[in-house]
Amino acid sequence: MNCNSNSKKETNSESTTPSSIKVKKNSLINKIEDNRFIKVKIGIDSDQISNEWKNVLVSRKSANKLDSLSNVVKQITKEERDWINLIESKTNKWNAFRDSLKIPFQNIKLKDTVSVLLGYQGGDDAFSYKDQTVCFDVKALNKAYGSAKNSVNDNRIDRIFAHEFTHLLHKQWANKNNLELKTFKDQILWECVKEGFGMYRSMSAKWFPIGDSLSLTSKNTFKNLYPIFTEKIIKVSTQSNLTSEEKNDLHANLSRGSMKKKWGALPVAVWLAIEAKGNDENLAKWVNKGPDAIILLAKKYLTNESKIAFDEFLKSNKSSE
Numbered sequence: 001m002n003c004n005s006n007s008k009k010e011t012n013s014e015s016t017t018p019s020s021i022k023v024k025k026n027s028l029i030n031k032i033e034d035n036r037f038i039k040v041k042i043g044i045d046s047d048q049i050s051n052e053w054k055n056v057l058v059s060r061k062s063a064n065k066l067d068s069l070s071n072v073v074k075q076i077t078k079e080e081r082d083w084i085n086l087i088e089s090k091t092n093k094w095n096a097f098r099d100s101l102k103i104p105f106q107n108i109k110l111k112d113t114v115s116v117l118l119g120y121q122g123g124d125d126a127f128s129y130k131d132q133t134v135c136f137d138v139k140a141l142n143k144a145y146g147s148a149k150n151s152v153n154d155n156r157i158d159r160i161f162a163h164e165f166t167h168l169l170h171k172q173w174a175n176k177n178n179l180e181l182k183t184f185k186d187q188i189l190w191e192c193v194k195e196g197f198g199m200y201r202s203m204s205a206k207w208f209p210i211g212d213s214l215s216l217t218s219k220n221t222f223k224n225l226y227p228i229f230t231e232k233i234i235k236v237s238t239q240s241n242l243t244s245e246e247k248n249d250l251h252a253n254l255s256r257g258s259m260k261k262k263w264g265a266l267p268v269a270v271w272l273a274i275e276a277k278g279n280d281e282n283l284a285k286w287v288n289k290g291p292d293a294i295i296l297l298a299k300k301y302l303t304n305e306s307k308i309a310f311d312e313f314l315k316s317n318k319s320s321e
Contacts, residue, residue, distance in 0.1 A: 036098060036112045038091040042084070043119030043135075047073050053119035056129040060122065069121050076120075076138070082148035083138040084118055086157060091116075094161050101162055101201065104283035105169045108176065114168070116161075126160050128167040131175075135164075163202035170194045170287075179290055184247055185236045188254070188264070189291035195255035196268025197287070200276075203259070207266070209274045218270050221260050226306040228263040233298065234313045271297045 043053025049069060057066055076084070094116075102108060115133045122137035125144050129135050145153050170193075173179075181187050206217045214222065232250050236242075242250070254264035275297075276282050286293045295314075302310050 034095075036095060036114075038095045038114055038116055040088050040091060040116045040118065043117050044076065047075050049119055049121060053117065053122075053135075056117060056119075056133065056135055057122060060124075060127070072121065074120065077142075079142045079147060080120065080138040083136070083141050086148040086153070087116060087118060087136060087138075090157065090161070093158070094165075097158075097162060097165070100280070101165055102169055103280040104197070104287045105173055106284050106287075108169055108173050110168055110172060114165070126164050128164045128171070131168060131171055134161060134168070136160075159202040159204075163198040166198050166201050167194060170197060173287060174290075177288075177290070181291075183240070184242060186291055188233075188236045188250065189294045191251075191254055192264040192268050192294045193286075193291055195262075195265035196272060197283075199255070199262070199265045199269035200272045200283075203266070203269055207259075207270055207273075209270065212274060214270065222267060222270075222303075224260070225263050225267055226302055226304075229267055229298070230302060230306040230310050232263065233294070234309070237313070237317070267301070268294065268297060271301045274301070 041052065043050045043056070045051075049057075049072070054066060054070055057069070061069065098110075098114075102110075111132050113132065117129070117133055117135045118138055119135065120137055120139035122135060122140065124137060125140040126134065126136050141157075142148070145156060147153070148157075179190070181190055206215060209215060209218070232254075236250055239246075253261045255262055259266060272283055272286060275286060286297070289296065298310055299314060
């Protein structure tokens with residue numbers, strides 16, 4: 001794993017006006033014009049997935065599955081249309097999120113135009129594509145969360161967008177810092193980092209710490225997750241000749257499945273919330289550590305038998321270097 005950071009922390013003496021915000025001056029008024037915007041696009045054409053939606057699924061579906069989906073004729077349901085309408089109503093609000101979401105990433109910038117592409121049959125409710133597109137599967141959203149008109153989904157869709165937008169920032173950070181994932185261990189640690197940061201943005205209030213202490217929900221969940229986290233991180237760190245089956249087993253539920261099973265993403269998200277202490281500037285150091293952040297966070301926050309096992313692993317690993 002190679003991560004060369006050339007980021008410089010912004011100082012108070014530097015302009016705090018993003019480069020994409022232009023200042024227009026005249027004799028009467030100084031006007032700030034923000035050229036950034038969120039553009040919603042529909043990945044459905046004549047009751048079939050569009051070529052654009054098909055392109056975003058290339059890395060997510062087999063060729064045969066993708067060909068099959070391309071031939072499916074499906075009308076958007078009223079419930080799916082409600083999700084489209086909700087998302088289309090959010091563009092101004094989401095655009096206003098951009099500065100706060102990028103705080104941990106310091107001087108990382110995305111293009112002025114970020115696209116939100118809506119489709120169906122993608123599998124996941126939301127995912128990011130390349131460096132400037134957030135994708136929503138309106139069929140999956142309706143299946144997972146019910147009616148878009150339920151009041152709880154107004155805030156939920158904001159959090160899901162924030163999660164995926166954070167992935168776009170992390171991709172840009174990785175590119176700028178020449179991140180190389182040379183081993184399966186590197187891949188797992190990196191996924192823990194980026195999915196942990198994403199989940200930090202999307203998890204509901206019940207998971208957030210109360211001061212420096214875990215919430216009751218997190219504490220009870222981590223009784224089961226900490227041993228799994230510890231076992232999997234130790235195994236991926238100490239065994240280099242893993243079979244495909246073993247790799248799949250290690251990767252399972254890292255960031256997929258129900259919240260209480262996400263052994264990688266959820267603990268990291270909660271640890272980041274403790275580190276932030278209400279100020280996301282405190283997370284910049286964890287962004288800049290890249291995949292190395294996971295071992296350090298685990299050393300700091302694991303408890304009981306999991307901490308004993310992890311500390312022993314670190315001690316043994318250090319003595320063998």
